[in-house]
Amino acid sequence: MTDVLSQTSKLDLHQRVTDEIVAAIEAGTGKFIMPWHGIPQGIPRNAMTGDPYHGVNTLVLWAVARNHGYSTSYWATYRQWREMGVQVRKGEKATVVVFYKQVPLEAEDVETGDMVRDYRLVARAFFVFNGDQVDGWKAPGPQLTNLVENHDRIEDFVQSTGADIRSAGLRAYYDRVGNYIMIPDRIRFLGSPTSSATEGYYSTIFHELVHWTGHHWRLSRDLSGRFGSESYAMEELVAELGAAYLCAEFLVPNKPRADHAEYIADWLKVLKGDKRAIFAASTKASEAVLFLRSS
Numbered sequence: 001m002t003d004v005l006s007q008t009s010k011l012d013l014h015q016r017v018t019d020e021i022v023a024a025i026e027a028g029t030g031k032f033i034m035p036w037h038g039i040p041q042g043i044p045r046n047a048m049t050g051d052p053y054h055g056v057n058t059l060v061l062w063a064v065a066r067n068h069g070y071s072t073s074y075w076a077t078y079r080q081w082r083e084m085g086v087q088v089r090k091g092e093k094a095t096v097v098v099f100y101k102q103v104p105l106e107a108e109d110v111e112t113g114d115m116v117r118d119y120r121l122v123a124r125a126f127f128v129f130n131g132d133q134v135d136g137w138k139a140p141g142p143q144l145t146n147l148v149e150n151h152d153r154i155e156d157f158v159q160s161t162g163a164d165i166r167s168a169g170l171r172a173y174y175d176r177v178g179n180y181i182m183i184p185d186r187i188r189f190l191g192s193p194t195s196s197a198t199e200g201y202y203s204t205i206f207h208e209l210v211h212w213t214g215h216h217w218r219l220s221r222d223l224s225g226r227f228g229s230e231s232y233a234m235e236e237l238v239a240e241l242g243a244a245y246l247c248a249e250f251l252v253p254n255k256p257r258a259d260h261a262e263y264i265a266d267w268l269k270v271l272k273g274d275k276r277a278i279f280a281a282s283t284k285a286s287e288a289v290l291f292l293r294s295s
Contacts (some may be wrong), residue, residue, distance in 0.1 A: 013098055013125040014123075014276055017056060017098065018275045018287055020064055020095070021063045022271050024062075024063035024064075024067050025271075026062075036244035040160050041247065042073055043073065043245075044075055046072075046075060047074040047075060047084065048083065048084055055279075055282050057097040058282075060095065061197035064095045067114050068130075070130045070132045070133075071121045072130060075128040077247050078130055078168070084167060086134045088133055089134065092129060093110065095127070096128075097126050098126055100124070101122050101124055102122075131209055138177075154202055154252070155251070162295055163209060164179065164181065166181065167183055167185045167186075168181050168185060170203075174212050176210045176211075176223045180219075181214055186237075195253035195255050200251045202250070203243060203252050203253070209242075209246075209292055210238065210242030210285065210289070210291075213288040213292060214288070219284075221235065221238070233266035233267060237267055238281050240287050242284075242286075242288040245289050
């Protein structure tokens, strides 16, 4: 079986990835459960190398795992599973993930006449299978987490961003004019069957920190959209994805929020109308997370 497909193949990889994510969103709309909510396995990883998947690949593997009820976060190509001494079961369907390869280009500078070397990114589609789709493989045991150390790690991360975070009121939001984050006092957060009050507090901070990266002094995303507009909903999607990536990294449960009902219809409209929209949103979310990590 071929593990990789070039951009010239008839496979529309952008559409295929978008379709998987749309299906997962539509399946969870009744309870506002999106593909990035309540993922107990954490960040998807390659079973052979242990390396995490990134960007839209993280999202599509979460979506497929939710759609099919997979219990493990480990994936690999057919060839990799064989090299590990296990076999993908007959009839199992592969999941497409996307990798971009830099291809060198040379062009003439119109002003100087010099040849300028540049690059363009060419998409490659790889086919991977989840650990639940193979025979003869056992998933690694769960990592034990020291909750105190993890709490300190999150606090250090939040402080390192340098964001102006203020505690007051009953609503969490980022004020782009004042350039500060407002969040209710910790005691106002309540626990749930799947997360503690502290975890709810941190997942909310992660969401607002992603919005904070969009300021024109930082990543300069368009934050001018009004509530109810498409641009407003898409910025919320960027914040949701960025927060989900951070929650998975810091082992914080990311629970659904009822206010998603205000955005879901817009998200689905945009994703169905533009097969590259989810790629753009996940790229911006990844850029936001990278910015926060490097602060």
